[in-house]
Each structure stands twice: as structure tokens, then as C-alpha cells.
Amino acid sequence: MLFPEHKFLCALSVSALCRQLEAASLHVFTAAPKTCRLKAVEAPALCPELSVWGVAMLRHMLQLQCNAQAITTIQQTGSKEKLITDSRQVRLATGLFPVISLLNHSCSPNTSVSFISTSATVRASQQIRKGQEILHCYGPHESRMGVAERHQKLKSQYFFDCNCSPCEREKQSSPKGPGREAFCCHACGALLQGGDVLSCGTASCTESVSRDHLVSRLQNLQQQVGMARKLLRNGKLEQAIQLLLRGQHDAESFLSAEHSMVGEIEDHLARAYAALGDWEKSAAHLQKSLRVVEACHGPFSIEMGHELFKLAQIFFNGFAIPEALNTIQKAEEVLLVHYGPWNDEVQELQKMKSCLLDLPSIPVGPNE
Numbered sequence: 001m002l003f004p005e006h007k008f009l010c011a012l013s014v015s016a017l018c019r020q021l022e023a024a025s026l027h028v029f030t031a032a033p034k035t036c037r038l039k040a041v042e043a044p045a046l047c048p049e050l051s052v053w054g055v056a057m058l059r060h061m062l063q064l065q066c067n068a069q070a071i072t073t074i075q076q077t078g079s080k081e082k083l084i085t086d087s088r089q090v091r092l093a094t095g096l097f098p099v100i101s102l103l104n105h106s107c108s109p110n111t112s113v114s115f116i117s118t119s120a121t122v123r124a125s126q127q128i129r130k131g132q133e134i135l136h137c138y139g140p141h142e143s144r145m146g147v148a149e150r151h152q153k154l155k156s157q158y159f160f161d162c163n164c165s166p167c168e169r170e171k172q173s174s175p176k177g178p179g180r181e182a183f184c185c186h187a188c189g190a191l192l193q194g195g196d197v198l199s200c201g202t203a204s205c206t207e208s209v210s211r212d213h214l215v216s217r218l219q220n221l222q223q224q225v226g227m228a229r230k231l232l233r234n235g236k237l238e239q240a241i242q243l244l245l246r247g248q249h250d251a252e253s254f255l256s257a258e259h260s261m262v263g264e265i266e267d268h269l270a271r272a273y274a275a276l277g278d279w280e281k282s283a284a285h286l287q288k289s290l291r292v293v294e295a296c297h298g299p300f301s302i303e304m305g306h307e308l309f310k311l312a313q314i315f316f317n318g319f320a321i322p323e324a325l326n327t328i329q330k331a332e333e334v335l336l337v338h339y340g341p342w343n344d345e346v347q348e349l350q351k352m353k354s355c356l357l358d359l360p361s362i363p364v365g366p367n368e
């Protein structure tokens with residue numbers, strides 16, 4: 001169902017547009033049919049043509065949320081001097097793409113859509129055999145949320161019940177991939193299960209703990225990481241590292257190893273050590289973050305591509321040549337699938353590669 005607030009906003013926007021059009025037509029179309037030359041003050045009702053247009057516009061606007069496509073771009077954050085860039089997907093606009101709109105949805109699609117300016121490119125992310133359906137994802141991807149949340153989102157925005165293969169699979173087995181957002185037992189490390197009171201799955205362990213308690217510990221941890229992020233931004237690296245290391249220790253005692261918070265802490269640590277020029281430590285932390293990203297999003301996900309790109313930069317900056325070449329290749333494979341060869345990161349990887357391959361002519365390794 002469309003929310004009433006949403007419907008109301010659409011109606012308001014369309015009537016505002018109509019008023020504007022009417023005002024404009026008074027100036028521009030002085031030769032237009034007489035019916036349109038009414039003054040708003042004298043005739044608060046819209047002229048007849050505009051009410052026909054208005055109805056059509058409202059109809060289209062209400063359909064937008066089902067049929068339009070978010071135009072996204074990858075925004076690089078972090079300045080060049082920082083040596084390690086970060087990126088995230090941001091929404092630029094909403095566009096209409098009649099051909100892409102023909103594609104059906106899957107929560108685990110076999111294509112990836114990317115944009116250069118306003119042109120969209122659809123790439124196969126797996127081999128698609130003749131006769132097989134080309135599917136893309138309307139947003140709720142299996143790597144980002146569980147089946148219940150995906151169903152609710154697809155139902156409320158697109159009005160259908162998804163029965164793609166990951167949905168069918170997940171409905172039959174456990175509702176959500178383990179680990180991603182799970183708590184674990186501080187005594188034996190096994191995943192905790194249950195509702196308000198969580199208990200340990202291991203037979204020999206009798207630990208139990210209230211969910212509220214763990215949720216508030218997680219919130220504290222999130223706050224600490226937020227503070228560390230601020231310290232990082234302000235260049236207070238040592239302090240940030242202290243805070244993050246404490247957070248990492250805390251996280252290990254109650255979060256699963258694949259918890260997204262664990263990955264986030266490792267990623268920040270990698271960033272902090274990179275800023276200090278300690279490439280070795282930075283790489284070690286980023287590799288841990290990479291394992292979490294792989295568990296949460298899958299080995300060929302966009303998220304994995306960006307994380308591999310960062311690791312390649314770290315190895316490159318640290319002159320770890322075999323590791324750098326190896327990681328560049330992996331990052332390239334993943335990013336090419338999603339963005340094609342003209343992507344900035346892909347080009348940057350190629351530059352790094354040719355630079356490393358040219359190296360034997362100069363002394364290998366840091367000089368001191």
C-alpha cells in the first residue's frame with residue numbers, strides 16, 4: 001500500500017506544479033486558447049486543460065516509485081594526500097529507463113547496473129545461458145537483509161511477493177544467514193539463540209543473558225566507534241587507535257566474528273594505521289575487515305570490490321609487490337563485473353599494476 005502521507009505529498013507537488021504552469025502560461029501563451037487565460041485570483045479553479053494534465057501527472061507521479069530507477073554514483077571520500085580512498089554509493093537522481101524497467105527482480109540477481117552520467121549499463125555478473133532470464137535487483141539484495149525484511153520492502157514498494165530462488169531457499173531453512181548480526185557467548189564463543197533471553201547453543205555451556213543487555217552493549221560500542229571516527233577525521237590517530245583497540249577487544253567478547261560492527265572496527269583501524277604509514281598493520285586489519293565483508297555480502301559483491309581496492313592501495317603503498325599484484329587482480333575482477341573498464345577505480349588499479357610491473361628496473365623494496 002502507498003502511505004497516505006506519500007499520496008498527499010504527491011498531490012500537493014502536482015497541484016503546485018499546475019499552479020506554476022498556469023502562471024507561466026499566462027505570460028508565455030498569450031495566444032493560447034482563451035480558456036487558459038484566466039487569472040488565478042478571479043478563478044481559483046484550474047483551467048480545464050490543466051486539470052486533465054494534472055490528473056495525468058499525479059497518476060505518473062504515483063507510479064514513479066514502482067517504475068523509476070535510482071541513478072547512483074560512487075563517491076570517493078578521503079582526500080588524495082590520505083593515500084587510502086574510500087567510496088560509497090550515493091543516489092543522484094531518479095530516472096526513467098523503459099528497457100531496464102522490463103527486467104524482473106531477484107534478490108540474488110545475475111546482472112549489475114551502473115551509471116555513467118545518465119546512461120545506464122547492465123552487465124552480466126554471472127554467465128547467463130541462452131534462454132535464461134536476465135534478472136536485476138530492485139534494491140533488497142539477499143546480501144544486505146534477511147528474507148522477511150526483503151519481502152516487506154518489495155511488497156510495500158512494488159506490490160509483489162518475491163519467490164526468487166534465494167527467497168524460497170531462505171524460507172525453508174533458517175530465516176537469516178548466521179553471524180551477520182548475531183551475538184555470541186562470552187564463555188564459549190558459540191552463537192547465542194532465543195528471544196528476550198538468549199542462551200548458548202552448546203550443550204555443555206549454561207550461559208544465558210538478556211537481549212536488552214547485549215543490545216545496550218552494542219549501542220555503547222557504536223558510540224565509541226563514532227567517537228573514534230571523529231578522532232580519525234581530526235587527525236588524532238593515536239587516540240583513535242586506542243579507542244578502536246578497546247572496542248575490538250570488547251566486540252570479541254560478545255559479537256560473532258562476522259558481525260558488521262567487527263568489520264567496521266577493523267576497517268577503521270586499517271585506515272588509522274594507513275594514515276600513520278604503518279602499511280603492514282593496516283593490511284592486517286583490512287584483511288580481517290575483508291573477511292567480514294565477504295561473509296556479509298559475498299565474494300563478488302560491490303562491497304567486496306571496494307574493500308579489495310583499498311587493500312590493493314595499502315599493499316601498493318607498502319611496496320608489498322606480490323600481495324599487491326594478487327589483490328589488484330582480484331579487485332579488478334570484481335569491479336569490472338560491476339562497473340566495466342571505464343570506472344575510475346579500475347583504471348587506478350591498472351595504473352598501479354603497470355607501475356609495479358615496471359619496477360624491476362629500479363631497486364625493489366623501500367630503500368631504508
Ligand SMILES: *[C@@H]1O[C@H](CO)[C@@H](O)[C@H](O)[C@H]1NC(C)=O
Nearest residue numbers: 101102103104105132133134
Ligand atoms: C517478468 O516476469 C513476468 C511474470 O513472470 C513474465 O511474464 C515476463 O515475461 C518477465 N519479463 C521478462 C523481461 O522476462
Ligand SMILES: *[C@@H]1O[C@H](CO)[C@@H](O)[C@H](O)[C@H]1NC(C)=O
Nearest residue numbers: 106108110126127128129132
Ligand atoms: C540468474 O539469476 C537467477 C536468480 O538468482 C537464477 O535463477 C538464474 O539461474 C541465474 N542465471 C544464471 C545464468 O546464473
